Amino acid sequence: MATPTIEEAGLTGTLSKGRKVRNRVATGLMGTALLVAAVPLVIVLVLLVNKGFHLVTSANWWTKSIPSNVAAADLADKAEYFGIEPSTSSAIQVTTGMWPAIYGTLLITGLAAAFSIPLGILAAVYLHEYGSKRPLARVIRFFTDVMVGVPSVVMGIFLYTIWVVPLGRGGRSALAGSLALACLMLPVVVRSTEEMLRLVPDALRQASSALGAPQWRTIVKIVLPAALPGITSGCMLAIARAAGETAPILFAIGSVTAVNWSIFGQNTALSSQIYSNATQPGGTEIAWGAALTLILIVMVLTVVARLVTKRFSVHFAR
Amino acid sequence: MSALLGGSPTALDAVALEGSPGMQRADRAFRWFTAAAGLTVLVILAAIAVSMTQKAWPAFRHEGLDYLVSADWNPNQNRFGALAMIYGTVVVSAIAIVVAVPISLGIALFVTQVVHRRVRTWITTVLDVLAAVPSVVFGLWGFLVLRPWIAEVYNSIADAVSGVPVLRNVFGHSSGMSFMTAGLIVALMIIPIITSIMREVFATVPANDRDGALALGATRWEMIRGVVFPHSTGGMVGAVMLGLGRAMGETIAVALVIGASPQIVANLFAQGEAMPSIIARNLNESAGLQTAALIGLGVVLFALTILVNIAAKRLVRRIDARTLGTR
Numbered sequence: 314m315a316t317p318t319i320e321e322a323g324l325t326g327t328l329s330k331g332r333k334v335r336n337r338v339a340t341g342l343m344g345t346a347l348l349v350a351a352v353p354l355v356i357v358l359v360l361l362v363n364k365g366f367h368l369v370t371s372a373n374w375w376t377k378s379i380p381s382n383v384a385a386a387d388l389a390d391k392a393e394y395f396g397i398e399p400s401t402s403s404a405i406q407v408t409t410g411m412w413p414a415i416y417g418t419l420l421i422t423g424l425a426a427a428f429s430i431p432l433g434i435l436a437a438v439y440l441h442e443y444g445s446k447r448p449l450a451r452v453i454r455f456f457t458d459v460m461v462g463v464p465s466v467v468m469g470i471f472l473y474t475i476w477v478v479p480l481g482r483g484g485r486s487a488l489a490g491s492l493a494l495a496c497l498m499l500p501v502v503v504r505s506t507e508e509m510l511r512l513v514p515d516a517l518r519q520a521s522s523a524l525g526a527p528q529w530r531t532i533v534k535i536v537l538p539a540a541l542p543g544i545t546s547g548c549m550l551a552i553a554r555a556a557g558e559t560a561p562i563l564f565a566i567g568s569v570t571a572v573n574w575s576i577f578g579q580n581t582a583l584s585s586q587i588y589s590n591a592t593q594p595g596g597t598e599i600a601w602g603a604a605l606t607l608i609l610i611v612m613v614l615t616v617v618a619r620l621v622t623k624r625f626s627v628h629f630a631r
Numbered sequence: 632m633s634a635l636l637g638g639s640p641t642a643l644d645a646v647a648l649e650g651s652p653g654m655q656r657a658d659r660a661f662r663w664f665t666a667a668a669g670l671t672v673l674v675i676l677a678a679i680a681v682s683m684t685q686k687a688w689p690a691f692r693h694e695g696l697d698y699l700v701s702a703d704w705n706p707n708q709n710r711f712g713a714l715a716m717i718y719g720t721v722v723v724s725a726i727a728i729v730v731a732v733p734i735s736l737g738i739a740l741f742v743t744q745v746v747h748r749r750v751r752t753w754i755t756t757v758l759d760v761l762a763a764v765p766s767v768v769f770g771l772w773g774f775l776v777l778r779p780w781i782a783e784v785y786n787s788i789a790d791a792v793s794g795v796p797v798l799r800n801v802f803g804h805s806s807g808m809s810f811m812t813a814g815l816i817v818a819l820m821i822i823p824i825i826t827s828i829m830r831e832v833f834a835t836v837p838a839n840d841r842d843g844a845l846a847l848g849a850t851r852w853e854m855i856r857g858v859v860f861p862h863s864t865g866g867m868v869g870a871v872m873l874g875l876g877r878a879m880g881e882t883i884a885v886a887l888v889i890g891a892s893p894q895i896v897a898n899l900f901a902q903g904e905a906m907p908s909i910i911a912r913n914l915n916e917s918a919g920l921q922t923a924a925l926i927g928l929g930v931v932l933f934a935l936t937i938l939v940n941i942a943a944k945r946l947v948r949r950i951d952a953r954t955l956g957t958r
Binding site: 354443564607 | 654655657658661662664665666668669670671672673675676678679682683685686733734735736737738740741745754757758759760761763764765766767768769770771772774775776819822823826845848849850851852853854855873876877879880881882883886887907910911914915922925926929932933936937939940941944
């Protein structure tokens with residue numbers, strides 16, 4: 314904002330009272346809007362840290378299996394001290410671990426990234442480097458935008474219909490969950506990569522062609538490396554979003570309490586642990602811990618993506 | 632490449648410029664390879680539509696038009712009328728939009744028109760964090776913390792309006808699980824989405840127009856009304872529509888707080904059910920016709936969100952053509 318507003322210029326004395334009041338009220342409402350959105354966020358984050366910190370900082374949490382007896386322990390608690398607030402130290406020993414779900418989230422998200430990112434980058438290369446304004450590229454671009462808007466639960470149902478229904482219960486696996494997440498990530502990767510390819514100066518492509526490089530070598534050796542930081546950041550944001558998703562994997566991965574290293578067979582994830590424990594008697598503590606862990610993973614990915622973006626924007630500034 | 636490098640610089644003939652046949656073949660292969668990757672998007676979308684419709688078909692055939700116009704959802708008697716769920720989705724997204732749009736608009740204006748650039752970075756970070764909180768975490772908070780607290784708020788509102796004819800029906804007594812709770816949480820989740828699009832739209836307002844208005848003595852608010860809004864109408868509509876699309880599909884948070892009772896009632900504080908939430912809760916445990924009916928809800932949801940997204944694109948283009956003279 315180069316030009317100062319009338320109040321910044323100190324000329325408010327010339328304004329009528331009505332105009333001054335209206336301006337101040339409008340500005341105040343804008344600031345209030347920010348507060349209204351920020352307050353719940355702060356409350357949620359503080360609660361998460363408050364309720365989950367002691368779990369997330371214990372070694373058991375990152376190494377042990379998920380307790381399958383929380384409901385039983387809760388019941389025993391309530392039976393023993395009926396009417397008194399239930400405590401966690403009860404007759405039934407509960408070891409609260411979350412390692413299987415942490416591993417599951419990393420496995421499923423990692424697989425989904427491995428499926429969707431190469432495919433998405435290639436598709437974006439087609440859209441920007443080859444297709445540009447051709448009919449096919451326009452159609453693909455249009456439907457990619459449409460696919461970005463498809464709700465994540467639809468991807469879950471889709472995988473359920475083509476994978477779990479034909480294969481039966483045995484079809485539920487980390488692989489199936491990752492395919493659903495990949496469907497969710499693909500259009501996001503395509504669109505963000507295309508935006509980044511657009512930022513690569515044409516002079517680079519022309520210089521490469523002038524040296525006699527065929528177009529595919531120009532793309533692989535010049536254009537993609539130049540856009541790499543931007544593409545990386547877009548992909549990490551897509552991964553971060555996918556890691557927090559519950560709906561797509563809800564019908565696809567099944568549930569286990571011990572770690573399952575394989576991409577086949579039932580598995581579990583942090584998001585589905587939060588969902589199932591939220592409503593389970595005695596499970597709320599675990600749910601808070603899992604939520605804090607999930608937020609930590611998502612935040613780390615998001616922050617790294619932002620840092621990469623920052624470096625990239627310096628790269629091609631003007 | 633070798634043809635070019637091998638010859639002298641003056642020997643650049645047509646053959647060298649077009650490359651050897653092998654080079655051309657490699658280029659064409661790579662091009663097809665990338666085109667195939669692009670086509671997978673179309674293939675997946677088509678597969679989603681076909682496979683879901685196919686699996687949902689038994690329910691559509693069993694119910695006929697009743698699937699969409701009947702509110703009788705009773706798996707035990709094989710009755711699957713989805714109207715109550717459609718109603719729930721419409722009500723929840725309407726609440727979310729009504730709450731989220733003014734807030735997003737305020738934040739976007741605040742960020743782009745009012746504050747200093749350094750403050751802007753901070754606010755953007757807050758919004759990024761808000762956008763990064765997974766749906767299920769908001770759901771957990773809504774279910775365990777917000778629900779009991781907000782039930783008292785609802786009930787005191789209900790007591791306050793118990794004598795007023797229409798309001799009495801819209802704001803009734805509540806357990807905390809309700810359309811309203813779900814709508815508020817969804818609003819929180821779509822605020823960062825709508826805000827970020829509106830921010831981009833406001834950033835495209837030409838600095839000359841803004842400076843001109845300010846130089847003529849307009850207050851900041853008058854400048855926003857006279858310059859920023861007219862220039863951004865299309866983009867703002869687009870942002871709202873995208874937020875709406877996202878709100879309709881929001882699943883897990885809604886499933887945790889809406890209350891799982893398919894009913895069509897005016898009371899916004901009453902328990903309800905939405906399309907994505909009943910799918911999330913029941914699909915794993917369903918069988919036979921119920922599975923088909925739940926997948927059918929997915930088809931309806933899929934179709935609705937696609938329609939909203941396409942309508943958004945067209946609307947934005949139409950409004951921009953009228954207000955900006957662009958195509």
